[in-house]
Amino acid sequence: MYELIVVALFGVFGIANSKIKNADDDLVSRRVGDKIGKLWDVAHQGMRENRFLRAEKALLTILKIDEKNAAAYNRLGILYAKQKEYRDAIDCFEIASSIEATPSSLHNLGLIYYETENYEKAGIAFEQALKLEEDLAARHVAYAKVNEKLGNEKLMFKALERAVELEPNRETYSLLKKAFEERGMQSQADDIDEKLKKLIVPSGKPKRILRPRKVVI
Secondary structure: OHHHHHHHHHHHHHHHHHHHHHHHHHHHHHHHHHHHHHHHHHHHHHHHOOOHHHHHHHHHHHHHHOOOOHHHHHHHHHHHHHOOOHHHHHHHHHHHHHHOOOHHHHHHHHHHHHHOOOHHHHHHHHHHHHHHOOOOHHHHHHHHHHHHHHOOHHHHHHHHHHHHHHOOOHHHHHHHHHHHHHOOOHHHHHHHHHHHHHOOOOOOOOOOOOOOOOOOO
C-alpha cells in the first residue's frame, strides 16, 4: 500500500513539473514574441525616417533570435536596395526565397537582378513569382521589360497583353502601344490608341497599376 502511495505521489509530482515547464515555455515564448514585435516597430520606424542603420540593427537582431524569419530577410533586402547595396540585397532576397518562396520575395529578387543587368536571373525570378501569383499587372509588366532586354519579343507582348487584361487602364495600354510603335507595328498601335480614346478615366487622379507588396510580414 505504501509503495502505491509513493508511486502515485511521483506521478502527481511529474504532472506538476510538466505543467510548470509548459507555463515557463509559454512565458518565454510570449517574451520573445514581444521583443520581436518591438524590434519590428523600430525597423518600420527606421525605414520610414530613413534611419537605415537603426532599422538594420533591429532586423539583424530579429534574425539572431529567429534565423528563419523570411520577412526580416525580405525587409533587410529592401533596406539594402534603397542604399544601392545590391549584392547584399540579392543575398537577403535569395535567403528569404529559400526559406519561404513568396511572390513578393521573388519579385523583389527579380527587380534587383534587373537593376544590376542580370536579365537571365531576373527573368527566372519573375517567372517564379508569376507562378505563385499572376493576377497583378505590375508583375507582368516587369516580366515584359526583362524579356524586352533579352530580345524575347513574343513573351514581352504576351506579358503586356496580360497586364492589359488584368488592369485595362491608361498606363497598361500606353506601354503596349509604345511596344508596338517601337517595332513599326503601327496598325496594332492605332488599335490601342482607339481603345485609349474610349477609355473612361474616373475623376481625380488617373488610375495606376496596382503594385506588388514589397514584403509579407
